[in-house]
Amino acid sequence: MSEAMAHKRPVLLNTLIYGxxxxxxxxxxxxxxxxxWGSFKVEADFFSxxxxxxxxxxxxxxxxxxxxxxxxxxxxxxxTRDFWRAAFNTVIVTICVTAISLTLGTLGGYAxxxxxxxxxxxxxxxxxVFRAMPHITLVSGYLLPFxxxxxxxxxxxxxxxxxxxxQPFTLWMLHSFFLSIPKDLDESAMVDGCTxxxxxxxxxxxxxWPGVVTTGLFSFLLGYxxxxxxxxxxxxxxxxxxxxxxxxxxxxxxTGNVMxxxxxxxxxxxxxxxxxxxxxxxxxxxxxxxxxxx
Amino acid sequence: MPHKTFFAFILPxxxxxxxxxxxxxxxxxxxxxxxxxxQVMVEVENCQPFGxxxxxxRVDSEAxxxxxxxxxxxxxxxxxTYVDRAHLASAELGAILSSDRGLPxxxxxxxxxxxxxxxxxxxxxxxxxxxxxxxxxxxxxLAVNALPKVTKGPIIFFSLxxxxxxxxxxxxxxxxxxxxxxxxGATIQHIFSxxxxxxxxxxxxxxxxxxxYGVWTNAPFSFVVFYAGLQTVPGDTLxxxxxxxxxxxxxxxxxxxxxxxxxxxxxxxxxxxxxxxVFEPIVGFSAEANATSLSWLIYNDLSGDAQQFGSAGATSVxxxxxxxxxxxxxxxxxxxxxxHKAV
Numbered sequence: 001m002s003e004a005m006a007h008k009r010p011v012l013l014n015t016l017i018y019g020x021x022x023x024x025x026x027x028x029x030x031x032x033x034x035x036x037w038g039s040f041k042v043e044a045d046f047f048s049x050x051x052x053x054x055x056x057x058x059x060x061x062x063x064x065x066x067x068x069x070x071x072x073x074x075x076x077x078x079x080t081r082d083f084w085r086a087a088f089n090t091v092i093v094t095i096c097v098t099a100i101s102l103t104l105g106t107l108g109g110y111a112x113x114x115x116x117x118x119x120x121x122x123x124x125x126x127x128x129v130f131r132a133m134p135h136i137t138l139v140s141g142y143l144l145p146f147x148x149x150x151x152x153x154x155x156x157x158x159x160x161x162x163x164x165x166x167q168p169f170t171l172w173m174l175h176s177f178f179l180s181i182p183k184d185l186d187e188s189a190m191v192d193g194c195t196x197x198x199x200x201x202x203x204x205x206x207x208x209w210p211g212v213v214t215t216g217l218f219s220f221l222l223g224y225x226x227x228x229x230x231x232x233x234x235x236x237x238x239x240x241x242x243x244x245x246x247x248x249x250x251x252x253x254x255t256g257n258v259m260x261x262x263x264x265x266x267x268x269x270x271x272x273x274x275x276x277x278x279x280x281x282x283x284x285x286x287x288x289x290x291x292x293x294x
Numbered sequence: 295m296p297h298k299t300f301f302a303f304i305l306p307x308x309x310x311x312x313x314x315x316x317x318x319x320x321x322x323x324x325x326x327x328x329x330x331x332x333q334v335m336v337e338v339e340n341c342q343p344f345g346x347x348x349x350x351x352r353v354d355s356e357a358x359x360x361x362x363x364x365x366x367x368x369x370x371x372x373x374x375t376y377v378d379r380a381h382l383a384s385a386e387l388g389a390i391l392s393s394d395r396g397l398p399x400x401x402x403x404x405x406x407x408x409x410x411x412x413x414x415x416x417x418x419x420x421x422x423x424x425x426x427x428x429x430x431x432x433x434x435x436l437a438v439n440a441l442p443k444v445t446k447g448p449i450i451f452f453s454l455x456x457x458x459x460x461x462x463x464x465x466x467x468x469x470x471x472x473x474x475x476x477x478x479g480a481t482i483q484h485i486f487s488x489x490x491x492x493x494x495x496x497x498x499x500x501x502x503x504x505x506x507y508g509v510w511t512n513a514p515f516s517f518v519v520f521y522a523g524l525q526t527v528p529g530d531t532l533x534x535x536x537x538x539x540x541x542x543x544x545x546x547x548x549x550x551x552x553x554x555x556x557x558x559x560x561x562x563x564x565x566x567x568x569x570x571x572v573f574e575p576i577v578g579f580s581a582e583a584n585a586t587s588l589s590w591l592i593y594n595d596l597s598g599d600a601q602q603f604g605s606a607g608a609t610s611v612x613x614x615x616x617x618x619x620x621x622x623x624x625x626x627x628x629x630x631x632x633x634h635k636a637v
Contacts, residue, residue: 047475108307134571141318164314
């Protein structure tokens with residue numbers, strides 16, 4: 001319909017629409033492209049006092065290294081400053097958070113979708129309130145008990161905490177996905193002699209994969225993007241990428257190695273690019289599925 | 295579903311939420327009522343062979359450590375932390391309000407109180423960013439909807455990036471561009487021909503940068519939801535509006551916007567909740583001198599060598615109260631709907 005109407009649109013309006021879209025795409029994409037490009041330059045170029053054209057042509061980079069592009073920032077961040085260790089920790093944390101969240105969430109979401117009793121409603125409302133809690137307020141409640149129990153600073157603690165923080169969102173999202181699967185399906189399986197759990201595992205789960213994948217993406221993003229929890233609950237050796245980058249900032253800006261931080265930022269952005277590239281449709285459907293957002 | 299099966303299914307998830315969300319809230323409330331122990335002082339007699347004895351007060355570090363070990367929470371302080379200068383500052387606030395200075399001077403003094411400084415920025419961020427991001431998102435949705443189909447995919451791809459990006463990383467990327475040596479910061483200096491203009495020096499610029507970041511990162515969500523909503527606008531209604539002679543603007547105003555209104559409430563709610571916990575941009579922009587938020591205050595209390603659990607707890611409780619106030623319209627409405635259904 002919109003394409004048919006396009007022919008009747010006045011030229012001025014069309015220009016306005018295209019101009020606006022170009023403006024928005026520049027606004028959305030250029031900061032990333034600029035930083036990716038700049039991460040292969042030296043600091044004197046990316047933070048040039050003279051002119052930002054230096055960042056494009058790499059004037060100082062050529063002067064200092066002989067070539068227009070340099071991987072010095074990446075070498076500094078990944079090797080000198082052990083960013084690889086943080087990346088490895090991030091892999092562990094995100095995989096565990098996603099897997100455990102989905103396991104607990106599918107079981108709970110299924111129960112909530114099929115119950116229809118008062119307490120199910122109240123659990124959903126409590127989850128909504130929990131979902132709105134700023135994560136850092138919860139972190140201030142964890143620290144003292146975790147110090148006392150001597151479980152502060154290690155990866156499993158952070159993983160469990162992130163899973164718990166993620167539960168309200170996961171429950172809401174999977175609950176609404178389960179609601180869209182007809183009740184008759186599991187009920188007829190149970191008439192045929194399945195237990196509730198067998199019906200869930202053998203009949204419902206096979207048709208639930210799209211919902212699980214979508215929810216999993218958002219669980220992944222929560223674990224990957226978190227700063228409040230991982231910055232406060234992990235010791236310096238166990239840091240994941242995001243708190244590592246923030247710890248770069250203080251120490252590196254003094255020693256003039258800002259490009260380490262820039263390279264680390266670009267490295268941490270790359271997986272998100274790939275994620276959007278492959279799962280764009282699932283992300284969009286997850287955002288619009290209603291109820292919740294990551 | 296029988297009770298037993300229901301709880302068997304939901305128990306793991308419930309335990310996780312009770313242990314790591316409900317209990318920490320209790321723990322935060324408890325912590326906020328205590329302050330850390332004062333150092334234990336002992337009177338020591340210093341006697342010299344000639345010249346008699348002097349007594350002085352010294353810190354007994356052993357006893358202090360033992361006391362801190364025995365009672366890690368600290369000593370009971372009641373609501374003392376809530377009313378001190380770093381939080382509600384009731385005494386200071388009263389003094390400021392009753393002083394006979396002008397309104398701008400009073401405002402400046404209130405902005406000097408850490409809690410109010412953070413609260414004001416948090417609220418401004420919430421209520422400026424949310425509507426602006428929704429307006430921008432809606433405009434993008436309308437524009438993208440008018441484009442030929444082939445271009446939609448790539449545009450949605452680029453549009454998702456500002457939202458999907460790690461908040462700390464997104465704010466760093468913008469911060470570097472806006473720093474005095476970065477491409478945008480240098481341009482701004484050039485435009486205003488003021489070589490000293492920088493994020494660090496100018497509170498207005500810092501606020502502007504943080505709000506811009508907020509709109510940039512929030513707009514895609516509104517865009518995606520509104521764009522999906524636009525696909526469900528009934529074609530018949532639009533056509534009959536056209537036949538009745540409605541202009542493009544009137545069709546948007548009287549057909550599309552009412553159709554998207556429920557979605558807008560949902561988007562506004564989600565964005566308000568998310569923006570209320572604004573935190574990473576302040577770290578990313580190193581903005582704490584000019585702008586702080588409630589979450590940042592808590593983070594600041596907890597990091598560093600001297601962790602102030604009492605102070606962090608009190609700010610957390612006040613923040614949680616803020617969240618509940620923000621959510622109350624939704625909670626009341628859901629409760630009414632639920633009771634309505636039950637009757």
